[in-house]
Amino acid sequence: MKSLIAKLLKSVTVMTLIIMACAVPAYAEEELNWVEGGQKVDVGTNLAELELGSDFLFLNAEDTKKYLTQGGMEPNGSEIGVVFPKDENQTWAVYFEYEESGHIEDDEKTEIDADALLESYKEGAKEMNKESSPENQIFVDKWDVAPFYDNQLHSLSWSLLAHDNQNNSVINYNVRILSREGYISAILVSDPANLQADRIVFNNKILKQFNLKQGQRYEDFDKKTDKVAEFGLTGLILGGVGLAVAKKASLFAVLIPLLKKFGIVLVLAVGAIWGFIRKKLGMKKEQSEQQTTQSEQTDQSELPAQSEQTEQSEQPAQSEQTEQDQASERSKVNSHE
Numbered sequence: 001m002k003s004l005i006a007k008l009l010k011s012v013t014v015m016t017l018i019i020m021a022c023a024v025p026a027y028a029e030e031e032l033n034w035v036e037g038g039q040k041v042d043v044g045t046n047l048a049e050l051e052l053g054s055d056f057l058f059l060n061a062e063d064t065k066k067y068l069t070q071g072g073m074e075p076n077g078s079e080i081g082v083v084f085p086k087d088e089n090q091t092w093a094v095y096f097e098y099e100e101s102g103h104i105e106d107d108e109k110t111e112i113d114a115d116a117l118l119e120s121y122k123e124g125a126k127e128m129n130k131e132s133s134p135e136n137q138i139f140v141d142k143w144d145v146a147p148f149y150d151n152q153l154h155s156l157s158w159s160l161l162a163h164d165n166q167n168n169s170v171i172n173y174n175v176r177i178l179s180r181e182g183y184i185s186a187i188l189v190s191d192p193a194n195l196q197a198d199r200i201v202f203n204n205k206i207l208k209q210f211n212l213k214q215g216q217r218y219e220d221f222d223k224k225t226d227k228v229a230e231f232g233l234t235g236l237i238l239g240g241v242g243l244a245v246a247k248k249a250s251l252f253a254v255l256i257p258l259l260k261k262f263g264i265v266l267v268l269a270v271g272a273i274w275g276f277i278r279k280k281l282g283m284k285k286e287q288s289e290q291q292t293t294q295s296e297q298t299d300q301s302e303l304p305a306q307s308e309q310t311e312q313s314e315q316p317a318q319s320e321q322t323e324q325d326q327a328s329e330r331s332k333v334n335s336h337e
Contacts, residue, residue: 030070032063037086044080044098047216048184051209057084064095080184083206092190092198094206100182102229103221104236109149112233118143121160137165144171144195147237153207154178154218156233159195173199176236179212180220181227183236186210 035041038054044061052058059067064082065075078097085092121140129137144159159173169192177184186207190198212218229235 048212095187097185102227104229108233114146178218
């Protein structure tokens with residue numbers, strides 16, 4: 001039992017990433033290497049690439065871990081990148097992780113029992129709520145997006161909707177992209193009010209521009225040499241364990257409190273991500289503006305001194321001219337006399 005719970009906690013990255021993304025990062029001296037859009041970026045080591053649109057920013061694996069650390073979180077080591085929008089009015093983020101679980105066979109793609117999975121989540125929530133105080137209770141409502149498989153991308157997607165005892169919505173949107181030797185998790189971090197619009201951007205401008213590299217694609221699997229995962233598509237939704245095992249062990253009771261905790265933080269701190277990014281990206285601009293202002297102030301402060309020097313330099317000349325005029329006048333007077 002303990003080993004199964006530990007396994008599930010380790011593999012359930014969706015909830016973990018939500019709180020990581022939404023933690024308010026404390027400013028750190030260590031600079032992050034923000035990559036601006038309008039170019040192709042590597043995601044992972046010789047794993048995948050993303051044609052990053054000009055409206056986005058990207059952090060690679062190393063800087064994603066730094067970003068999470070600066071936010072007070074401990075990276076799990078699977079992070080391979082994160083995408084943010086440049087538009088400060090948008091507050092979503094897309095996190096990428098990679099797990100080398102072995103090749104996941106997709107023979108369940110037409111047999112995913114969404115109703116059974118949803119019922120299991122609900123049952124797990126009920127059992128947990130019996131032993132929880134009201135403020136820690138969570139209620140699973142329905143699939144926001146029922147699990148579905150994309151044959152072209154070889155990806156599995158789903159989104160679960162829940163709420164707490166104060167009727168605060170909790171939601172997340174998950175995509176698992178299958179590869180030759182494992183899977184890439186692409187997690188859209190958003191809030192219920194903007195999820196639908198953000199999901200359109202996520203699907204059209206991120207996922208459609210994301211490609212596994214030659215040799216890492218799902219169809220590059222070699223059954224003679226490559227390892228096969230111990231679970232299928234249903235196991236992906238459950239974090240790497242089978243449905244029957246999850247029901248028997250009541251492991252959903254472990255999932256639900258994580259979902260609540262991380263989801264509520266998301267709702268309350270939806271603007272935290274961009275506040276930090278603006279601070280980071282705007283730092284050099286502000287410094288430049290301050291230097292310009294200081295330069296202008298210095299120039300202005302020098303003007304009076306320069307003016308005084310000019311006046312002082314002009315005074316002797318004016319004095320000499322005055323004396324010459326006076327001498328000339330005296331000469332004229334003497335002449336007339």
